[in-house]
Amino acid sequence: MTPTAVDQVLELVSLLQRDMALSFERDGLTEARAHLLWVLRDGPVTQRHLADALGVTPRNITGLVDGLVDSGHVVRRRHPTDRRATHVDLTPEGRRVTDAMVEGYADMHDVLFGGLSARQLAAFRRTLDSVLGRLRVRLEEEWG
Amino acid sequence: MTPTAVDQVLELVSLLQRDMALSFERDGLTEARAHLLWVLRDGPVTQRHLADALGVTPRNITGLVDGLVDSGHVVRRRHPTDRRATHVDLTPEGRRVTDAMVEGYADMHDVLFGGLSARQLAAFRRTLDSVLGRLRVRLEEEWG
DNA sequence: TCATATTGTGAAGTTACTACATGATGTAGA
DNA sequence: TCTACATCATGTAGTAACTTCACAATATGA
Structure with missing residues (x-):
């Protein structure tokens, strides 16, 4: 799988x-x-x-x-x-x-990031930021 | 910071x-x-x-x-x-x-991924895969 | 000064782990 | 078939990270 x-x-x-x-x-x-x-x-x-x-x-x-x-x-x-x-x-x-x-x-x-281009790392960080944002919201909403 | x-x-x-x-x-x-x-x-x-x-x-x-x-x-x-x-x-x-x-x-x-485009998610997963690969290697090398 | 809040800790208990020992059972070989 | 050895679960004993509750010492604000 x-x-x-x-x-x-x-x-x-x-x-x-x-x-x-x-x-x-x-x-x-x-x-x-x-x-x-x-x-x-x-x-x-x-x-x-x-x-x-x-x-x-x-x-x-x-x-x-x-x-x-x-x-x-x-x-x-x-x-x-x-x-x-x-x-x-x-x-x-x-x-x-x-x-x-x-x-x-x-x-x-x-x-973690040694193999990544600056461009790739930047994109990863942007996405991660959005993921973290949603996760923070969810924790706040769901569990106060 | x-x-x-x-x-x-x-x-x-x-x-x-x-x-x-x-x-x-x-x-x-x-x-x-x-x-x-x-x-x-x-x-x-x-x-x-x-x-x-x-x-x-x-x-x-x-x-x-x-x-x-x-x-x-x-x-x-x-x-x-x-x-x-x-x-x-x-x-x-x-x-x-x-x-x-x-x-x-x-x-x-x-x-985690609800707000992402398919394209963005795919890129994120590719990067994550490479990160995981390096992390696995490091664990293997460093700690057996 | 007097009531109230705060700081750290004793006492007692829970959960997740460990190592070591043991009894019961499976398994492979002479 | 009997004997050695490995394996499964568990008793005993101990550690680390947590909790709640109670309390004595100290700070603080009216």
Whole structure:
């Protein structure tokens, strides 16, 4: 059976997930922890902020940060003004990992689009943009 | 910041995942259970077969099937020839859900590609095919 | 100052996974 | 036919990512 367009898109999703999961694993990370680290690239933030950024409960962030503290990627610091809050920041090791992630981001461009002409890539991006637009609308309408 | 091509692709992944997760949730399913049900569309199979199809350990299948038996989507039957094995099959309720999933698959085509001309869709699919090819190669090379 | 909201975490529970061990059964060979 | 070996499902035990609920400490606004 030749794959449908939806098949193709779902395979893309599947392959990308697998690729990223393997890449994270190489750094001793899980997807959730890698995601958290990614948010910390731009500087220390509050756990509450992380919860909002990752779309999970604050309680869950406590656990993820615990793990990343144990693995040496992250430290908890006193928030400069709010004594209730904690600032989570990257350690040098954490910074090394996020730097590698940024590089991997660039590599991914080459892997995905390296074989395409500028013209073809531009057309692909335009179409993708329209697809994303419809998908966003659908999510908004269907699930609020 | 305007999104990069990689950003666009990753947003697609993220939105599709969210959309599917929400859709499964509406049927009282998780992603793992929905995936298992999907495999059962074509008729009863062995738990071992499910393990290979989902790429997880047989032990994990035992747990997933337990859950789906409890929720009434699936039954365990005696394997017709191999007394070691179990045949897992859809209940009428399970069939109803997989039928709905098939329909959702068709809906997804409309959501994603409804606004595209035949020409544009064909070009998109060609590009996607080349992207998938490179991605497959990279997965193979990098991770075996 | 006093009521109310917010931050992070303990306690308890669910789901999806893993590895390892084991009993029951299938299968191929001497 | 008996014996070795492989295979199927599952018990046990453990991890990671999540949830809700309760609570103590702290901020904030009237």
